Amino acid sequence: MIYKCRACGETIQPFMSFGHQPPAASFYIPGNQVPEHFFELQPAFCPTCQLFQIVEQPPEAVMFHEAYPYFTGTSRAMIAHFEGLFQSLRSQWLDGTADPFVVEIGSNDGTLLSNFMNAGIRHLGIEPSASVATAARARGCRVHEGFFGMETADKVRAEHGAADIIVGANVIAHIPAINQIGAGVASLLKPTGVFVFEVVYLGDVIRNVAFDQIYDEHIFTYSAGAVRTVFGRHGLDLIDVVHLPAIHGGSMRYTLAPRGMRPVSTAVEACIAAEATQGLSETTTYERFRANCETIRSDMRRLLDELKAKGARIAGYGATGKSATLLNYCAVTVDDLEFIQDSTPIKQGKLTPGTHIPIRSPAYFKDNMPDYALLLAWNHRAEIEEKEAEFRARGGKWILYVPCVGVV
Ligand code: SAH
Ligand code: TMP
Numbered sequence: 001m002i003y004k005c006r007a008c009g010e011t012i013q014p015f016m017s018f019g020h021q022p023p024a025a026s027f028y029i030p031g032n033q034v035p036e037h038f039f040e041l042q043p044a045f046c047p048t049c050q051l052f053q054i055v056e057q058p059p060e061a062v063m064f065h066e067a068y069p070y071f072t073g074t075s076r077a078m079i080a081h082f083e084g085l086f087q088s089l090r091s092q093w094l095d096g097t098a099d100p101f102v103v104e105i106g107s108n109d110g111t112l113l114s115n116f117m118n119a120g121i122r123h124l125g126i127e128p129s130a131s132v133a134t135a136a137r138a139r140g141c142r143v144h145e146g147f148f149g150m151e152t153a154d155k156v157r158a159e160h161g162a163a164d165i166i167v168g169a170n171v172i173a174h175i176p177a178i179n180q181i182g183a184g185v186a187s188l189l190k191p192t193g194v195f196v197f198e199v200v201y202l203g204d205v206i207r208n209v210a211f212d213q214i215y216d217e218h219i220f221t222y223s224a225g226a227v228r229t230v231f232g233r234h235g236l237d238l239i240d241v242v243h244l245p246a247i248h249g250g251s252m253r254y255t256l257a258p259r260g261m262r263p264v265s266t267a268v269e270a271c272i273a274a275e276a277t278q279g280l281s282e283t284t285t286y287e288r289f290r291a292n293c294e295t296i297r298s299d300m301r302r303l304l305d306e307l308k309a310k311g312a313r314i315a316g317y318g319a320t321g322k323s324a325t326l327l328n329y330c331a332v333t334v335d336d337l338e339f340i341q342d343s344t345p346i347k348q349g350k351l352t353p354g355t356h357i358p359i360r361s362p363a364y365f366k367d368n369m370p371d372y373a374l375l376l377a378w379n380h381r382a383e384i385e386e387k388e389a390e391f392r393a394r395g396g397k398w399i400l401y402v403p404c405v406g407v408v
């Protein structure tokens with residue numbers, strides 16, 4: 001099979017396969033007769049753009065729709081983080097701007113956008129998934145229901161004018177037509193405007209062997225080098241990078257501006273130099289990553305089998321998007337995990353995609369505490385350990401797998 005880089009069109013080759021995987025958010029309704037969609041999850045690295053990407057994925061409408069189940073507001077830490085992002089965007093970029101206009105791509109349930117709304121700032125969310133768009137509207141946010149691309153950018157500009165800030169968190173990795181984002185942002189932004197996005201960082205994924213960050217929705221895993229190249233082609237300068245080690249297991253905040261309009265922070269060059277030192281453009285880095293993934297898979301299987309042989313009860317914690325890759329790649333089933341607790345109401349009562357493990361509420365977890373809990377939502381570890389002090393007090397242990405399999 002010949003695959004083309006989604007940014008530059010050059011031929012690329014996957015360096016490994018995580019096997020057949022379902023869309024990570026397609027939680028299965030028990031008794032459903034409709035066969036699940038599967039695709040082969042294969043990451044590749046484009047040497048021309050330095051863009052890390054998966055070569056196959058389900059259609060966008062299969063991933064983002066009226067039943068999209070991820071609500072940002074399920075994490076207290078993320079609510080606080082986005083309030084911080086709002087504060088810094090306002091003080092850094094909106095001070096002294098008359099009647100500013102802010103566009104958020106992938107505004108989800110309005111967790112970030114509502115901060116702009118409450119401050120009386122003109123705002124618009126672009127959000128294709130009705131489940132979350134409705135939740136944002138219910139709290140008073142202004143939302144355009146649809147996919148961001150050139151067409152939407154033109155429409156928004158015609159109706160509302162150009163934007164002072166275009167912001168997107170954990171969404172610029174999700175849009176396959178990457179050049180549509182670049183062109184759309186470049187056309188919707190004021191010459192004095194900025195484009196700020198946050199996303200899981202390739203450097204952290206490789207360093208921590210956090211392979212479960214790779215799933216259908218995460219088509220791209222960005223590095224600063226890739227961001228500079230890919231968006232540079234659309235006349236956008238990468239002017240700043242801020243590493244966010246505690247966000248989603250390691251993210252980067254990228255700030256871009258129309259070419260030549262803003263000084264470039266020294267942090268950009270430093271970050272790109274660190275990426276070279278880490279070997280993010282080298283084939284051997286990805287060969288090592290593949291070997292590390294295989295080690296985690298065999299260690300995970302061995303640990304689960306040993307614990308089961310001892311008669312231990314094991315459950316999962318957090319039916320995250322990431323968990324689909326981990327569970328399907330390591331062939332984890334109901335024979336391994338009795339259930340997975342998740343605080344999102346629309347996930348409860350359903351089964352995990354592909355592996356069909358039942359998802360239960362926090363109350364169920366409390367009443368049926370296992371001996372071991374596989375922490376699938378490891379990116380929210382601090383918040384969860386604090387919340388689940390009782391599990392620990394009753395002798396419960398956490399199973400971790402990033403950066404390696406272990407029990408704590
Ligand atoms: N920004 C939130 C939500 C991230 S989940 C946060 O950081 O927590 C990704 C969101 O992007 C989903 O709500 C999904 O529906 C939305 N999305 C997917 N493709 C999109 C596109 N082309 N344009 C705008 N939003 C998109
Ligand atoms: P995420 O890793 O994509 O942010 O998803 C986190 C999932 O974990 C989401 O489905 C909600 C769930 N969750 C809990 O069940 N309890 C918690 O305390 C937190 C923070 C998340």
Ligand code: ZN
Nearest residue numbers: 005008046049
């Ligand atoms: Zn490329």
